Amino acid sequence: MEQSIISAACALGAGLCMGIGAIGPAIGEGNAVGKALEGMARQPEATGTLRTNMILGCAITESTGIYSLVVALLLLFVKF
Numbered sequence: 001m002e003q004s005i006i007s008a009a010c011a012l013g014a015g016l017c018m019g020i021g022a023i024g025p026a027i028g029e030g031n032a033v034g035k036a037l038e039g040m041a042r043q044p045e046a047t048g049t050l051r052t053n054m055i056l057g058c059a060i061t062e063s064t065g066i067y068s069l070v071v072a073l074l075l076l077f078v079k080f
Contacts, residue, residue, distance in 0.1 A: 006080055014072035021068025028061045 036054035040047045 010075045010080070014075040017068050017072045017075065021071075022065055025061050025065040029058050032057050032061065 032054055036050050039050050
């Protein structure tokens, strides 16, 4: 009985971790891409620099989503 409660709590925690952990990067990347496209529309000659910085920023932002995936996998597969 006690082990099943722990397993259920781990599954619930993993789901919440991925759900909440994916919201931040999604909002951040959406804002970054929107502002980069806005800048490209205003200054087409700066497209290369803006694109490079946008991709680098999105990669750094996505790392938080990857960290939450690692935590969720640890919650699911490490036995307590």
